[in-house]
Amino acid sequence: MQALNWTPALWLGFEPMDAMNRDFMTLLGRAQEASDGTVVTTWQALVAHAVQHFGAEDAWMRSEAFATAEQHTLEHRVVLNLLREGLGQAQGGDLAPARQMAGELGAWFSRHTQSLDAALALHMRRVTTTTA
Template sequence: MSELLQWSDALVLGNDAMDRTHEEFVQRLQALQAARDDALRPALRALIEHTEAHFGQEDAWMAATGFAPDNCHQRQHAMVLGLMRQVEQQAAQDLSLVRRLADELAIWFVQHAQMMDAALAWHCEQVGFDTATGTLRPTSAAQPVPDVPMSHCGSAGCGTR
């Protein structure tokens, strides 16, 4: 087992709704990483259920703020969730796959949060989207939601423009 992922200031994005969801993800991932063999499959199921809601929430925010339906951020969500479900199906035969998944998710999540989710939080702020209510705030400081749907993640480092 690798070191447990810890919630820290490095993961805080300044978007309360996103930060709460991310902190819960870290807690559920910690539970999975620390689970005994007999608790491993239920801990994975709890993480998957959380992740379905977590990614669904972010995907809805992207749809509401001008992202194309098949942008790279959502594709990454779909790939990670698909892998989690596949490992869950194979867990009855091989618990080591669950442990490896947990360790890999801990590495992946930090990078995903600090790049793609940070870009989404910034984008929501720029267009005046309130993630707590799911609505655009009427504000003169906000940039308009893009006319052409964005297929990239919103990160300055994203090569898909």
């Protein structure tokens, strides 16, 4: 499992995204370390955050007609569906899929942040600088 540590490589320079990404990392870390008795509640918190987090990014991309919005939004949808599936399985008593996903999401998060999120953050910094 990839250790979750905030590093300068994950800093995007657009505080709304940086804050959401730090929160995602914190919640994912809790899900990775959750005891059997807390897997469901930690996973619920992660799913709730992802809904808000991905929704905010998707709204920014729509409002700015962002060039790679379709790919970025699709990735959000896929990951959110997986998170919901993991939650459903955990709620049904099968914790293994959620535990496996929690382990794999760290690597996904790092790649997603350094590629798709980085491009969106750059765009948002430019847009908010020119409209301020």
